[in-house]
Amino acid sequence: MPAAPHLLARRTALTLGAVAIVATGCDDGDSSDPAGAPPATPTSDPDTVLVDAVLADLARAETLALGAGFVDLAALHRAHIEALEGPEAEPGTGGASKAAVRRAEQRLQRQLVQASLEAESGALARLLASMSAAVAQRLA
Amino acid sequence: MSELDALQTALAGEHAAVHVYGALGGRTSASATPALFEAVSAAYTAHRARRDLLTAAVIDAEGEPVAAAPAYEVPRLESPRDVERAARELERSCAATYAYLVASTAGAPRRLAIGALNDAAVRELAFRGTPETFPGLDEYTDR
Numbered sequence: 001m002p003a004a005p006h007l008l009a010r011r012t013a014l015t016l017g018a019v020a021i022v023a024t025g026c027d028d029g030d031s032s033d034p035a036g037a038p039p040a041t042p043t044s045d046p047d048t049v050l051v052d053a054v055l056a057d058l059a060r061a062e063t064l065a066l067g068a069g070f071v072d073l074a075a076l077h078r079a080h081i082e083a084l085e086g087p088e089a090e091p092g093t094g095g096a097s098k099a100a101v102r103r104a105e106q107r108l109q110r111q112l113v114q115a116s117l118e119a120e121s122g123a124l125a126r127l128l129a130s131m132s133a134a135v136a137q138r139l140a
Numbered sequence: 141m142s143e144l145d146a147l148q149t150a151l152a153g154e155h156a157a158v159h160v161y162g163a164l165g166g167r168t169s170a171s172a173t174p175a176l177f178e179a180v181s182a183a184y185t186a187h188r189a190r191r192d193l194l195t196a197a198v199i200d201a202e203g204e205p206v207a208a209a210p211a212y213e214v215p216r217l218e219s220p221r222d223v224e225r226a227a228r229e230l231e232r233s234c235a236a237t238y239a240y241l242v243a244s245t246a247g248a249p250r251r252l253a254i255g256a257l258n259d260a261a262v263r264e265l266a267f268r269g270t271p272e273t274f275p276g277l278d279e280y281t282d283r
Contacts, residue, residue, distance in 0.1 A: 079273045083280070116254050122243035129242040129254045130274045133235065133261035137271040140262045 017090045031060045047120050054115050054128065055086040066092025068101050073138060102139070109135040144203045146244035151198055153237045154169055154191035155208035160230055161187055165215040167267070176220055179266040183227060186263065187234075199250050224267045231264040232276075239276030 062077035066089070078089055082086075112132035119125035141149070149170040161184040170177040215226045238260060241253035261275035274280035 076271075076273060083274070113254055113258070114243060117250060122245075125250065126239050126243040127274075127277070128237055130277045130280070131255050133275040134256065134271065135256045135274055136258045137261050137265060137275065140265055 002025060030122045038078060044124055049119055050115055051084055051124070054112065055084055057111045058084075058086065058135075059090065061104055063092050064094075064096050064101055064104050065091055067091055067096070068096040069091070070101060071100070073105070076134060076138065080134070083131075105135055105139055109139060141240070141244050143200065143245045143249060145203045146241045147194060147198050147201060147249060148203060150237050150241045150256075151191065151194040152206050152209075152250045153234060154187055154194055155206070155241075156212050157187040157230055157234060158177075158184065158191055158228065159212045160214055161209065163214045164217065164223050164227055168220070170221055171218045176223060179263075180227060183231075183263055186259065190259075193252055197252060221237065228267040228269045229265055231260045231267065231269065235260040235264070235276035236278060 058077050058081050062074050062081065065071075065074040065077060074092070081087070081089075083088075109132050112128050112135060115133060116125045116128035119128060161180060161194070164180050165184055168177045169179050192277070195205045210245055215222065215229075217223055217226065238253045238257035242250055242257060245253060257276050261272070264275075
């Protein structure tokens with residue numbers, strides 16, 4: 001598989017997004033915020049929190065798929081984790097049944113759809129929606 | 141691209157999809173290739189429904205829905221394989237269009253776009269498509 005571009009520097013991009021929001025607020029002449037208000041921190045950015053939650057969901061699905069021997073499915077989740085600049089894979093655990101893996105994938109697909117809906121960044125929403133579609137293809 | 145522009149682009153795409161699927165249906169035999177005929181018919185119905193949803197979404201966004209073009213280019217269709225390939229490529233194109241719509245919208249229109257992207261990705265499989273890692277995202281091409 002050709003190398004896929006990362007969502008690139010997730011935290012950097014999200015931080016830049018926060019800066020852009022601050023700049024836009026200035027352009028609009030919004031005076032509701034005190035001049036000395038501290039800038040938004042990456043950890044308070046909603047998309048950063050969202051991505052961390054998605055990564056946890058993906059990691060659980062990857063571990064379950066690996067433990068059940070679904071190597072291709074685990075590889076899909078690994079590609080998605082890498083696109084979000086997530087951590088290295090952990091060993092699979094247990095021997096989940098096919099039905100259990102399917103239920104987990106259905107849950108993950110819904111979680112990805114919901115995350116796409118909630119994402120503030122359009123680029124992140126697009127990526128998450130694509131991931132949900134990839135999981136939907138495996139479930140079809 | 142504004143939300144309205146993105147909705148109009150997707151609507152134009154669905155006009156084309158409805159037209160092309162009509163042509164594909166006309167070149168598919170219900171008796172000789174019943175599974176393909178059923179898949180093409182189902183896709184035609186699905187795209188008509190999406191077209192209507194997008195028309196409503198454009199109106200909700202206070203736009204004038206873009207009209208269908210007088211004609212669309214239809215690929216050469218000489219065999220069931222040609223029909224499958226045309227349908228597969230059409231669904232991939234729709235998936236890419238809906239992925240951009242996801243990025244350009246929020247709320248209800250984004251929900252519509254996510255559902256349509258998922259549907260296009262799954263429907264592609266009915267036409268000998270293979271599962272992808274990032275459906276609709278050309279820059280992550282793994283086909």
